Amino acid sequence: MADPRIQRSPGASAGAGIRPARKLGRPPQVKAHDTRRRLLDIARGVYAERGYEAATNKEIADLAFMTTAALYYHFPSKRDLYLAVHDDARDQVYTRFEEVLDTSQSFADQFLTILMATHDLNEEDPTLAQFLAAARTDMKRRMDLQQALLERASHRDQFFERIIDAGVRSGEIAPENRALVQVFITAVIAGMTDALSDDQSIHLRAIEAVRAALAGDLVQPPKTRRKRAS
Amino acid sequence: MADPRIQRSPGASAGAGIRPARKLGRPPQVKAHDTRRRLLDIARGVYAERGYEAATNKEIADLAFMTTAALYYHFPSKRDLYLAVHDDARDQVYTRFEEVLDTSQSFADQFLTILMATHDLNEEDPTLAQFLAAARTDMKRRMDLQQALLERASHRDQFFERIIDAGVRSGEIAPENRALVQVFITAVIAGMTDALSDDQSIHLRAIEAVRAALAGDLVQPPKTRRKRAS
Amino acid sequence: MADPRIQRSPGASAGAGIRPARKLGRPPQVKAHDTRRRLLDIARGVYAERGYEAATNKEIADLAFMTTAALYYHFPSKRDLYLAVHDDARDQVYTRFEEVLDTSQSFADQFLTILMATHDLNEEDPTLAQFLAAARTDMKRRMDLQQALLERASHRDQFFERIIDAGVRSGEIAPENRALVQVFITAVIAGMTDALSDDQSIHLRAIEAVRAALAGDLVQPPKTRRKRAS
Amino acid sequence: MADPRIQRSPGASAGAGIRPARKLGRPPQVKAHDTRRRLLDIARGVYAERGYEAATNKEIADLAFMTTAALYYHFPSKRDLYLAVHDDARDQVYTRFEEVLDTSQSFADQFLTILMATHDLNEEDPTLAQFLAAARTDMKRRMDLQQALLERASHRDQFFERIIDAGVRSGEIAPENRALVQVFITAVIAGMTDALSDDQSIHLRAIEAVRAALAGDLVQPPKTRRKRAS
DNA sequence: TATGAATGAGATTTCATTCAT
DNA sequence: TATGAATGAAATCTCATTCAT
Numbered sequence: 028m029a030d031p032r033i034q035r036s037p038g039a040s041a042g043a044g045i046r047p048a049r050k051l052g053r054p055p056q057v058k059a060h061d062t063r064r065r066l067l068d069i070a071r072g073v074y075a076e077r078g079y080e081a082a083t084n085k086e087i088a089d090l091a092f093m094t095t096a097a098l099y100y101h102f103p104s105k106r107d108l109y110l111a112v113h114d115d116a117r118d119q120v121y122t123r124f125e126e127v128l129d130t131s132q133s134f135a136d137q138f139l140t141i142l143m144a145t146h147d148l149n150e151e152d153p154t155l156a157q158f159l160a161a162a163r164t165d166m167k168r169r170m171d172l173q174q175a176l177l178e179r180a181s182h183r184d185q186f187f188e189r190i191i192d193a194g195v196r197s198g199e200i201a202p203e204n205r206a207l208v209q210v211f212i213t214a215v216i217a218g219m220t221d222a223l224s225d226d227q228s229i230h231l232r233a234i235e236a237v238r239a240a241l242a243g244d245l246v247q248p249p250k251t252r253r254k255r256a257s
Numbered sequence: 258m259a260d261p262r263i264q265r266s267p268g269a270s271a272g273a274g275i276r277p278a279r280k281l282g283r284p285p286q287v288k289a290h291d292t293r294r295r296l297l298d299i300a301r302g303v304y305a306e307r308g309y310e311a312a313t314n315k316e317i318a319d320l321a322f323m324t325t326a327a328l329y330y331h332f333p334s335k336r337d338l339y340l341a342v343h344d345d346a347r348d349q350v351y352t353r354f355e356e357v358l359d360t361s362q363s364f365a366d367q368f369l370t371i372l373m374a375t376h377d378l379n380e381e382d383p384t385l386a387q388f389l390a391a392a393r394t395d396m397k398r399r400m401d402l403q404q405a406l407l408e409r410a411s412h413r414d415q416f417f418e419r420i421i422d423a424g425v426r427s428g429e430i431a432p433e434n435r436a437l438v439q440v441f442i443t444a445v446i447a448g449m450t451d452a453l454s455d456d457q458s459i460h461l462r463a464i465e466a467v468r469a470a471l472a473g474d475l476v477q478p479p480k481t482r483r484k485r486a487s
Numbered sequence: 488m489a490d491p492r493i494q495r496s497p498g499a500s501a502g503a504g505i506r507p508a509r510k511l512g513r514p515p516q517v518k519a520h521d522t523r524r525r526l527l528d529i530a531r532g533v534y535a536e537r538g539y540e541a542a543t544n545k546e547i548a549d550l551a552f553m554t555t556a557a558l559y560y561h562f563p564s565k566r567d568l569y570l571a572v573h574d575d576a577r578d579q580v581y582t583r584f585e586e587v588l589d590t591s592q593s594f595a596d597q598f599l600t601i602l603m604a605t606h607d608l609n610e611e612d613p614t615l616a617q618f619l620a621a622a623r624t625d626m627k628r629r630m631d632l633q634q635a636l637l638e639r640a641s642h643r644d645q646f647f648e649r650i651i652d653a654g655v656r657s658g659e660i661a662p663e664n665r666a667l668v669q670v671f672i673t674a675v676i677a678g679m680t681d682a683l684s685d686d687q688s689i690h691l692r693a694i695e696a697v698r699a700a701l702a703g704d705l706v707q708p709p710k711t712r713r714k715r716a717s
Numbered sequence: 718m719a720d721p722r723i724q725r726s727p728g729a730s731a732g733a734g735i736r737p738a739r740k741l742g743r744p745p746q747v748k749a750h751d752t753r754r755r756l757l758d759i760a761r762g763v764y765a766e767r768g769y770e771a772a773t774n775k776e777i778a779d780l781a782f783m784t785t786a787a788l789y790y791h792f793p794s795k796r797d798l799y800l801a802v803h804d805d806a807r808d809q810v811y812t813r814f815e816e817v818l819d820t821s822q823s824f825a826d827q828f829l830t831i832l833m834a835t836h837d838l839n840e841e842d843p844t845l846a847q848f849l850a851a852a853r854t855d856m857k858r859r860m861d862l863q864q865a866l867l868e869r870a871s872h873r874d875q876f877f878e879r880i881i882d883a884g885v886r887s888g889e890i891a892p893e894n895r896a897l898v899q900v901f902i903t904a905v906i907a908g909m910t911d912a913l914s915d916d917q918s919i920h921l922r923a924i925e926a927v928r929a930a931l932a933g934d935l936v937q938p939p940k941t942r943r944k945r946a947s
Numbered sequence: 948t949a950t951g952a953a954t955g956a957g958a959t960t961t962c963a964t965t966c967a968t
Numbered sequence: 969t970a971t972g973a974a975t976g977a978a979a980t981c982t983c984a985t986t987c988a989t
Contacts, residue, residue, distance in 0.1 A: 059948075078398050080310035083983065095984080097949050105984065133479040163451060164394040168308050199479045207466035208475060210453065214463050218448025221393060223440065233444050236437035243473020245438060246429045249363040281965040281975050289973070313958065325959080327974055335959065511954050511986040519952070538858050540770035543979065555980080557953055565980065593939040623911065624854040628768050659936045667926035668935060670913065674923050678908025681853060683900065693904050696897035703933020705898060709823040709889045749969075774963065785963080787970050795963065 063101050066091055071112045075157035079109055079165040079172070109165075110175050116158050117182060123148055124186060134194030135241045138212065141190075142219070142234045149224055156224040163217065187212050293331050296321055298384075301342045305387035309339055309395040309402070336401060346388050347412060353378055354416060364424030365471045368442065371420075372449070372464045379454055386454040393447065417442050509552075523561050526551055528614075531572045535617035539569055539625040539632070566631060576618050577642060583608055584646060594654030595701045598672065601650075602679070602694045609684055616684040623677065647672050753791050756781055761802045765847035769799055769855040769862070799855075800865050806848050807872060813838055814876060824884030825931045828902065831880075832909070832924045839914055846914040853907065877902050 069090045073082045084095040084105055102108040127144045128137065149156045166176035191208055194200040200208050215237055223230045239245040299320045303312045314325040314335060332338035357374045358367065379386045396402045421438055424430040430438050445467055453460045469475040529550045533542045544555040544565060551558075562568040587604045588597065609616045626632045651668055654660040660668050675697055683690045699705040759780045763772045774785040774795055792798040817834045818827065839846045856866035881898055884890040890898050905927055913920045929935040 062948085076398070078308065078310065078394065080308065081398060084985090085983075094950055096951075096986080099985075100948060135476055135479075161394060161398075164308065164391055168306065168311060168391075194476065197479050199476045201477070204469065204475060206462060207469055210459055210463040211466040211470060211475060213452055214445055214448035214466070216448070217452035218444035218446070221451050222443055222447035225397075229440055232436060233440040236441040236444070239434065239437055240441060240470045241476050242478070245434060245441060246365055246424065246471050247431070248365075248472070249427050249429050284967080284974060286967090287973065292973080314960090315958080324975055326961085326976075329960070330973060509954075514953060514988080516988090517952065522952080536858065538768065538770065538854065540768065541858055544981090545979075554954055556955075556982080559981070560952060595936055595938075621854055621858075624768065624851060628766070628771060628851075654936065657939050659939045661937070664929065664935060666922060667929055670919055670923040671926040671930060671935060673912055674905055674908035674926070676908070677912035678904035678906070681911050682903055682907035689900055692896055693900040696901040696904070699894065699897055700901060700930045701936050702938070705894060705901060706825060706884065706889045706931050707891070708932075709825075709887050752969085773961085775961095784971055786965080786972075789964075790969060 059101065062091075066098070066101055066108070067112050067115050070108055071116060071158050072154045074109060074112060074165075075154045075161055078161055079169060084108075106171055109172065112158065113162055113175050116155055116162075119155060120145075120148065120159065121182065121186060128190075130193060134190060134197065134199045135238070137190045137193070138241070139234060139238055142216075142237060145216075145220070145224075146227070146230055146234060149227060149230065153224070156220050160220045160224065163221070183216075184209075289331065292321075292323075296328065296331055296338070297342055297345050300338055301346060301388045302384040304339060304342060304395075305384045305391050308391050309399060314338075339395075339402065342388065343392055346385055346392075349385060350375075350378065350389065351412060351416060358420075360423060364420060364427065364429045365468070367420045367423070368471070369464060369468055372446075372467060375446075375449070375454075376457070376460055376464060379457060379460065383454070386450050390451045390454065393451070519561065522551075522553075526558065526561055526568070527572055527575050530568055531576060531618045532614040534569060534572060534625075535614045535621050538621050539629060569625075569632065572618065573622055576615055576622075579615060580605075580608065580619070581642060581646060588650075590653060594650060594657065594659045595698070597650045597653070598701070599694060599698055602676075602697060605676075605679070605684075606687070606690055606694060609687060609690065613684070616680050620681045620684065623681070643676075749791070752781075756788070756791055756798070757802050757805050760798055761806060761848045762844045764799060764802060764855075765844045765851055768851055769859060796861055799862065802848065803852055803865050806845055806852075809845060810835075810838065810849070811872065811876060818880075820883060824880060824887065824889045825928070827880050827883070828931070829924060829928055832906075832927060835906075835909070835914075836917070836920055836924065839917060839920065843914070846910055850910045850914065853911070873906075874899075 066087065070082075070087045073087050073090065076082075077086075084098050087108075088095045088098050098108065102111060123144050124141055127140055129140065130137070132140065145156065163176075166172045187209065191200060191205060191212075194208070195202055195205060219230060219233050223233050236245060296317065300312075300317045303317050303320065306312075307316075314328050317338075318325045318328050328338065332341060353374050354371055357370055359370065360367070362370065375386065417439065421430060421435060421442075424438070425432055425435060449460060449463050453463050466475060526547065530542075530547045533547050533550065536542075537546075544558050547568075548555045548558050558568065562571060583604050584601055587600055589600065590597070592600065605616065647669065651660060651665060651672075654668070655662055655665060679690060679693050683693050696705060756777065760772075760777050763777050763780065766772075767776075774788055777798075778785045778788050788798065792801060813834050814831055817830055819830065820827070822830065835846065853866075856862045877899065881890060881895060881902075884898070885892055885895060909920060909923050913923050926935065
């Protein structure tokens with residue numbers, strides 16, 4: 028009763044998700060709060076696996092050992108549940124990003140640190156990346172979910188903006204390359220999340236590839252093998 | 258070649274296209290092949306916009322000014338229509354790729370040529386990229402669509418394999434970097450398709466960024482080591 | 488016991504029962520068990536009248552003053568509803584058979600008692616016989632209903648086997664006639680159910696005919712040989 | 718071309734049906750006539766197997782190597798095709814009955830001769846009995862098919878009426894047993910067609926049982942073994 | 948806080964039928 | 969005589985949501 032640990036149904040394949048410790052002041056409606064937490068985690072897995080349309084309240088409710096009617100006590104609609112899951116997932120990711128960010132590093136190292144953080148998160152709970160990848164698609168599709176996409180995009184942009192700013196200040200990024208770096212980051216993060224997050228070893232290799240690319244070591248100019256650093 | 262894309266009335270979000278009442282029986286002067294082609298194009302757009310689950314036969318049929326029953330004359334099921342659209346889209350893309358490929362170019366140039374081809378295709382018909390991006394997600398979700406995914410993946414892998422091989426032979430790609438280049442390509446193509454193909458100018462900028470990254474010019478090592486290899 | 492059969496308005500042939508608009512949500516004072524019982528009775532009538540294929544969920548739901556969706560709350564599919572009706576009907580019949588069976592009677596009397604029981608059942612609820620007659624045909628047609636047919640056949644065979652056994656023991660049935668009596672019973676029961684159960688007075692006459700046939704009094708050898716065996 | 722033999726598609730399981738030789742005067746629309754004949758035979762098999770509702774024009778057309786549209790050249794509707802099949806089947810049966818009927822026989826022998834004729838017909842083309850059994854059910858179900866049922870019933874009743882009349886005249890049937898014999902015949906014919914015609918050896922046994930029943934030999938009175946003939 | 952029993956809207960699919968060719 | 973390309977009506981089933989309990 029006092030333990031807020033999430034109970035997951037045995038069949039639920041979705042990862043448990045590391046929750047940041049919540050401070051427990053007075054325990055009003057503790058149960059409701061816990062149930063909500065459990066629903067968010069379960070729903071994330073289902074949405075990740077099936078997508079917004081194909082996910083059904085019934086499957087989520089079943090995994091939570093409830094009826095669909097009970098869902099409506101905690102969330103006023105499917106849409107609201109989805110958005111709540113989305114906000115929760117986004118918070119988890121950016122909270123982690125903030126935690127691992129070391130502003131004293133070089134731009135490239137900071138970026139790679141972030142990529143490693145996504146790797147670690149994926150290890151801890153694969154549904155996070157899966158959900159966020161799926162959400163990109165789902166949000167585009169449903170007008171009623173778009174608003175959340177916009178918030179999220181700005182969230183992300185602001186975050187990477189800071190890193191890029193630092194890179195520009197330190198001289199790593201030529202000012203005229205600012206915009207290029209930004210789309211590069213966007214493409215790489217999206218691509219890795221969407222196409223590679225299913226296989227952790229490939230995901231890791233992709234991080235290595237990005238490191239090489241940023242270092243200019245991925246490919247050499249042809250012919251006149253401009254040997255660098257000798 | 259620049260086919261006349263179906264015009265969707267702006268307000269028409271779903272199922273709005275009202276079919277003008279037509280009489281029973283065979284319509285005059287209509288050939289199945291043309292209708293099939295039209296359906297593929299229309300369906301591609303709808304699948305791209307809504308995804309497999311959310312797309313309805315009704316919307317597709319409405320846009321083609323038919324009944325849903327008529328759809329079933331041309332395709333035996335929703336799934337078959339989807340797969341037909343998929344094969345058609347894939348063929349269009351790889352046909353174009355083959356057309357523009359110049360094997361005498363350097364690896365980087367070949368890769369960039371391919372990226373430019375995606376850009377051009379996107380210009381001619383944005384639904385192609387949108388559909389293929391959406392398909393990546395949809396296929397993951399539906400077991401019954403997976404088989405087609407596998408074919409497609411191998412198709413893509415083989416294509417880029419050839420370019421990479423050429424790069425290795427020419428010395429641009431160090432043999433030990435082979436695998437890195439491959440995941441890099443996968444991530445970049447997926448990321449650009451999924452996250453950037455909605456805005457052509459940003460898409461173009463991403464191509465520029467990739468060029469810079471391959472040339473080692475996107476970022477510089479921090480601080481002092483400004484001049485590389487000279 | 489004489490359950491209040493559902494009244495179908497005479498003109499209502501199919502789908503005519505218009506459900507009075509009821510509000511959303513749970514209706515007050517309704518229990519699933521009662522609804523289920525009502526559905527079984529209504530569905531039996533509809534299946535009897537139309538057969539499995541031609542019977543529609545809509546007609547059943549209309550007669551029960553529900554939506555078709557509500558049907559699915561009680562039975563997971565049309566097939567399941569049908570089989571439930573079948574099991575229910577079979578149980579009603581054989582329960583009655585067991586009730587009226589008097590093993591101290593002669594074989595002929597036991598058989599006639601059973602026939603009278605079918606007559607009484609038909610009086611109380613004609614849909615029972617009608618359904619079971621129709622089911623014989625429907626089951627042959629649909630592979631997916633066959634399994635239930637097998638169970639039922641064995642049920643019936645076992646029941647009559649017992650009566651026949653008794654007849655053999657008492658000497659009424661010559662051991663070599665065992666198999667003949669068995670097919671005779673099958674044919675007569677099936678024939679009476681299928682062809683005569685629509686008219687109770689004819690049905691009664693058929694019972695009388697069977698009594699006469701078993702007593703050897705239905706027909707006499709032709710012409711002179713009036714006294715048999717001389 | 719000159720051979721009017723019915724071509725049956727390899728998959729068509731339905732028996733070929735013995736057609737009485739048609740006299741071929743001038744051959745106007747010979748092909749249409751043959752096609753019609755072929756369709757009747759094929760349709761009979763399909764209706765027998767699936768029943769009226771579940772049988773589709775498509776299946777019939779496929780087996781006849783045609784399109785459904787072509788069906789409509791020969792029969793104006795599904796209903797008409799069905800009724801045509803029915804009339805044809807009935808004619809085949811009663812034609813055979815007339816052929817085998819020997820009015821000099823005793824009533825019992827005439828009846829058994831008829832039963833043997835059904836057995837032979839079943840041997841030659843099982844779809845005949847299957848169709849007629851199924852038709853009994855289908856006709857009851859569809860108001861629009863009822864009319865044909867009535868005709869058929871009277872047809873049958875008249876036929877057996879004649880045999881029974883002869884039995885009454887010869888003294889085999891007591892005048893007061895007339896009605897009993899009639900329902901007995903109806904029940905037995907129906908029961909054998911519906912429940913036993915799938916297995917020829919059981920069907921034969923049923924004929925034997927009827928013979929025994931009519932002879933008063935199927936069962937003996939219990940106990941006081943009223944030994945007849947003493 | 949949750950369940951139980953429903954609704955209404957809509958999806959995919961099937962099928963008899965039509966009419967130009 | 970037949971095919972080809974459609975229609976319209978309906979059927980089964982699913983699902984988000986509701987409201988009494």
